[in-house]
Amino acid sequence: MALDSASDTSLLLGREDVPPVLEENAGGSSPYLVTCDHYGRLIPKALGDLGLPESELTRHIAWDIGIAGVAERLSKQLDAHLVAQRYSRLVIDCNRPPVAPGSIPRISEATTIPGNEGLARETVEARREAIFDPYHRRIQEVIDARLREGIPTILVSLHSFTPVYAGIARPWHIGTLYQRDTRLPPLLLKLLRGEADLVVGDNEPYAVSDETDYTIPVHGEARGLMNSGIEIRQDLIADQAGQQQWADRLARVFREIEATLRAQRLLPA
Numbered sequence: 001m002a003l004d005s006a007s008d009t010s011l012l013l014g015r016e017d018v019p020p021v022l023e024e025n026a027g028g029s030s031p032y033l034v035t036c037d038h039y040g041r042l043i044p045k046a047l048g049d050l051g052l053p054e055s056e057l058t059r060h061i062a063w064d065i066g067i068a069g070v071a072e073r074l075s076k077q078l079d080a081h082l083v084a085q086r087y088s089r090l091v092i093d094c095n096r097p098p099v100a101p102g103s104i105p106r107i108s109e110a111t112t113i114p115g116n117e118g119l120a121r122e123t124v125e126a127r128r129e130a131i132f133d134p135y136h137r138r139i140q141e142v143i144d145a146r147l148r149e150g151i152p153t154i155l156v157s158l159h160s161f162t163p164v165y166a167g168i169a170r171p172w173h174i175g176t177l178y179q180r181d182t183r184l185p186p187l188l189l190k191l192l193r194g195e196a197d198l199v200v201g202d203n204e205p206y207a208v209s210d211e212t213d214y215t216i217p218v219h220g221e222a223r224g225l226m227n228s229g230i231e232i233r234q235d236l237i238a239d240q241a242g243q244q245q246w247a248d249r250l251a252r253v254f255r256e257i258e259a260t261l262r263a264q265r266l267l268p269a
């Protein structure tokens with residue numbers, strides 16, 4: 001039996017919990033559809049603090065620091081539909097296949113997550129049904145509707161990364177994140193590399209794979225959409241000034257890409 005969204009959320013999310021999906025500019029005119037899997041760091045009331053101190057729940061293991069502010073500003077500047085997910089990836093990671101080991105991490109970087117130890121199958125299912133499924137169902141619905149109405153759609157998945165991971169410093173300011181699309185990522189790389197002050201990663205610090213990623217393979221590649229992920233180093237977007245600067249820069253880059261795609265007839269002229 002198919003579950004409707006009310007019974008989905010009742011398994012884990014209570015009256016005081018907000019819905020997992022946040023949307024902005026739903027009627028936006030832009031071909032870009034912006035997603036943000038690690039937008040928030042909320043934890044459902046029923047799960048308490050997952051056994052972690054506040055200092056762990058505010059760092060990058062819990063969410064993509066700074067990306068919410070960039071996503072909202074970029075969505076506004078481009079007039080692009082944004083679909084974002086408000087709960088912490090420590091509850092369930094919305095960019096991992098639910099069968100992947102890191103879907104509900106028992107250890108993240110070097111931190112053990114007590115609240116994720118020894119979970120029963122129903123508990124795992126409840127997290128998926130309350131958070132992961134509604135988020136991805138909504139992205140799917142949005143893409144379905146756009147395709148049905150003939151609205152050109154380019155998927156952009158926004159993330160941020162920590163400047164140091166497991167003791168290793170990362171030199172990049174920004175990276176592209178892709179697997180099969182050969183249209184958008186080369187344009188994005190070319191324009192980002194044209195920005196004199198940037199060190200740009202090509203599938204760095206992360207690359208996409210079907211085993212470790214969900215949003216790009218499922219909503220971008222399997223649907224035949226032009227797509228790319230973007231990773232911004234979190235210290236550059238930690239405050240509102242940085243978020244504004246990066247949203248301005250990305251809006252300029254994405255507008256230029258849109259014009260190029262129209263000239264190449266990859267978008268309607």
Ligand SMILES: [Zn+2]
Pocket residue numbers: 037038064158159160
């Ligand atoms: Zn992320």
